[in-house]
Amino acid sequence: MLDRLITELDRALRTLAAPARTGRPLPGGDLPEAELDETQRSHVGALMRINHVGEICAQALYQGQALTCREPTVRDALRRAAVEETEHLSWTASRMSELGSRPSLLNPLWYGGALMMGVAAGLVGDKWNLGFLAETEKQVEAHLQGHLDRLPPADQKSWRILEQMRQDEREHAHTAERLGAAQLPAPVRLAMRAASRVMTGVAYYV
Template sequence: MLDRLVVELDRVLRTLAAPARTVRPLPGADLPEADLDATQRGHVGALMRINHVGEICAQALYQGQAITCRDPAAREALRSAAIEETEHLNWTAARMAELGARPSLLNPLWYGGALIMGVSAGLVGDRWNLGFLAETERQVEAHLQGHIDRLPPGDQKSWRILEQMRQDEREHAHTAERLGAEELPAPMRLAMRVASALMTRVAYYI
């Protein structure tokens, strides 16, 4: 139990304090920087901050879900998805740095809240756990598409990052569905969208 606790605490510290790792190269790294004015750079930087927060939350959600997951196949799917989300964390942080944007000051708070949600999802059973994963990824995919639509024309570097993330999130949802994800009730899906909208608005500025 002590070893497990140390491992989980290490994951928390790595997510919040250490540079995220990536196996795949940064999408769009070979492209020239778009000619953005100060307002556009600030806007795109804020969008990337939101997505960086989303990846912080994803790490916490997957960690919490994996802790309470009973099915080995489902647990492995959560761990695999978390690895790709770590890459997303790296990519969004790199793009923020290029744009001169900072991470959210509330990252520890976002992480703690998402971890509680992940643990709670796992406690209600594996099918609902996977259902929560699938619904989360579907909402994130839609959220990323919205950000892609809001990018300034010509910002191909940001577009490449968000588009690859969108494709990855879609595959995560499909994996959860293949493993037997249960469709969440409409009120729960609505509550998730409301919570996401609140996080998005706060993270844009803070």
């Protein structure tokens, strides 16, 4: 039990403080930098900060869900999804750096809140755990589409990153559904959207 606690603490510290690793090349990494004015660079940097926060939250959610889920197949699916989310964390951090932006100052708070949500989702049972995963990924996919629509047309580097992330999130949702995800009640889905709006609104600036 102590070994597992140390492992999970190490995972949290690496998510918050260490550079994330990626096994796939950075999408759009071979493209030239677009000519963006300061307002556009600031705007895209803020969008990338929001998505970086989303990936911080994803790591915490998956960690909490994996801690409390019962089925090994579900736990394995969560771990596999977390690996891809780590790549997303690396990509968004890299793009923020290129744009002269910075991570959210509230990342430890976002991480802690998401971890508690993940633990709670796992405790209510695996089909609901998977349902929470599927709904989260569907909402993230829609959120990413909104960001794609808000990017300056010239910024193909950011577009490639967000588009690949969107495709990955869709596949995560499909995987959860194939494993038997239950559809969450409408009030829960609405509460998740409301929480997401608060997070994205704050993370754009802080």
